[in-house]
Amino acid sequence: MLRLILLLTVIWLLLPMLVSAEPSVLPAAPLRMAFGSRCAKSPIPCNRIDYFTAHFHIADVVLLPSTDSRGFGATVGYGASMSLFHRVEIGMGGTLGIWNQANQGVVFQNGPALLNVKGVLFPLLRNPVPDSEFTFGLQLQQQLRIPKFDGTNDLGSLTPLTALRAVADKPFWRMGITASLGFLLTQGRTDSELSTSLRIHLPWMSRATVQGFGVLQGLFGSRNTAPLRGGFGLSVHFAWDNGTSLSGGYVQGRGDGIAPSAIYIGGPDYHIGRETAEYSYSRPPIPNREMVPSPWPWPWLWEKLKQEWTEAELANEAHRRDDDWLTDECFLYEDGKYDKPLRHLGKRDASGKFCDVGGQLVPMDEPLREVGSELMPVSAPSGPQPNLPAAPAIPNSSPATTPAAADPSSAAPQKSKNHRERREHKQPQSDVSSPKAEQFATGPVMPTQQPEASPSSLSSPVRPERPGLSESATEFARGFAKGVGEEGRQIYQDTKELPARLTKTGREIVEDMQAGRELRALAPLHAMERAVRNASREDVERVAHGVIAATKEWLDKPAYEKGESLGRATTSLAADAAMGVLTEVLGTIGTLRKIERTAEAADHVRDAEKVVEKAAHATERVVGETARRHTPDQASLIELAKEGQARGLSRTDAATLKQWGAEYGVPVRGPEVHPNRSHGKKPHLHVGPVDHIPVKD
């Protein structure tokens, strides 16, 4: 901005030096651009005034094709103004004329100094909002002849001139009409001026204005002193949110002493301040607000500065408030792709040079490669490969020999986070096998198992020896994983056919499917898990009892085969139930009923074993889910929550449940209220799957 002011000052001081000593008269001068920073750079005055701005224009060029009286020429307008409260605008400026004159060559003429003031008189008692209502205003322009600014005035004489114009403007729809009546007064001569314009703001570019206009001078007075002349034309004006503007137009002149044709090129202009009370020209861009990109580099520079400033400010603020997560957390990124981390790793150590990943220090900002579950610097020697986690891992001890073994809270402390994660990852398999061993392996059938005699066992990777309990669990887990994998692939194929199966459920779901949510079928799986979790113990037991008797034959199978079939059954049944939830909206207990009915239908189905396995798995899944989801402590807490749901809790009891929830790893929300909503507007608690437990005062 300082540079701009300096530039204007230099122009102001140096331009007169270029002008010849003897003032020349520009033949066939163009109509002067009207004063006003928002006047679309046409000869038509306007009442539009900014709220509070400073405005500079340095190159309002009017190109003048040659005429009989002169060669090609141009005028360059310059100046500055200030707008106040949509009410008053004052400014000063000048015009430099350059043209080619026969026998004289290139001639310069610096026009008179221009002092301008305009004001809106109506509405009087409130600030008019530009382009929204009728306005009436007066404009006064004084053309002063002072040293170095001694060119001709608008009437072509070398005398001071006063121009007074009354302007009325009426906007409507996206258009506006302006009419102006003016008087030009100079020594020995008075002229009048009538002008009008019709403008339209382009619908697809509200900042652009197209204006057609006409000007007529010499309506009053003698033909000698005020010859009739005028012009009509078209102009286009673009204004950008950042305060710059450009315009162009053409005027066809008629009459004595006026340019027969003139090409107007306005700008660039610069506005600084507030266009309206709400919007500043220097404001940062507002997201999604209609905006035309500026052709000038300033907005880009501003955006870069703003971005740098924001980031620095955030960092400082984070440092000030000790926001660890912004700086101390470390994430794993793919090299070269830093917009999205692959996963969270841990926290930076005290030195800031390493990331603590479960006790392992990984250097920050260095190329890494993954060796098994470990992150190694690329420069590090390869060496022997670390022990890769077996899939599935072989438990070190007999699984699920006691219920407590399934309780993660009773497990020995883990050495590292990675170990914890591995254990958690393995847990579903061991969990499924654990209750199974507890319930079925201890049944009377198990001891009679003869793997050697079973043809299927020969082709399976089960060792020929009679497996021990832990080995059996291992083989079971392997088979389970295989079955899940194979069935999973089948489910994926089924999922592709799901849209057709969903046609009965309504248009909305189908729309979602078609929108590309190919894995939508997985969401009901989650819903089913919740259904199982929310089922009562009686429901689970009843379903289990109904199925156990039918699984006797299945239990006679070797562990691997048993696991494989159960894995298949698990996955397919889950998908079946999921589709049931999705398509039939069976709800929680309804889903279990469906499973139960499936078991009952076993006698009527040719492949009875498969159906029974499904049902058996249903029991396993229900029991397994319960065992996996809730430790005894957690289950007890949830039971307490259910009791509390029926009779309500005191504040003290609520606090106790909350504390136990934190201890046992059960999420507890509240006590809380949701004001003005139909649900939860009274104090309540959420404990795990138990919602809306009333909390009494």
Place this chain on the structure above:
Amino acid sequence: MKTQYTVRRAVEGSQLRELLQDIAPQFCRRYLLVVRSGLGTSQTLHAFLSRLAPSIVSRKQASEWPGTQLLDGELADVYEGELSHYATETIAASVGSLLDFQQPSLPEDLSLLREDGSPWLITCAHEGDIYLELSDQEHQELQRLAPWFARLL
């Protein structure tokens, strides 16, 4: 005078993207997310917040945010951010539904705020509740801008 309009159906997928990136910015300038103590956090939550970090302008502890009041003096971390195009794109790319905003996977209860700080969209994910607080004029504007969304109210 504002009226509450409950979103009667989950907004997911492309509709959620349109809501966040096209509709909401017409009315809103800020967003809120909440991280409550005792519900746990996850890698995805931290990663999500780190991605949103450039748009976050403040974090404060509060017992109240749009749609929820905590009792008994409990406080939660309330993150406020600028609803920039970057933020909406990050959010839209990270969730399938507004009801996904539940800990420990993600921060809780996304709210979208007008320029004056008043809530426009309120989410209470664990209650399965999403609603808007609109003036009559805003409701009409919403019907004009996104009739499909207005029909869900």
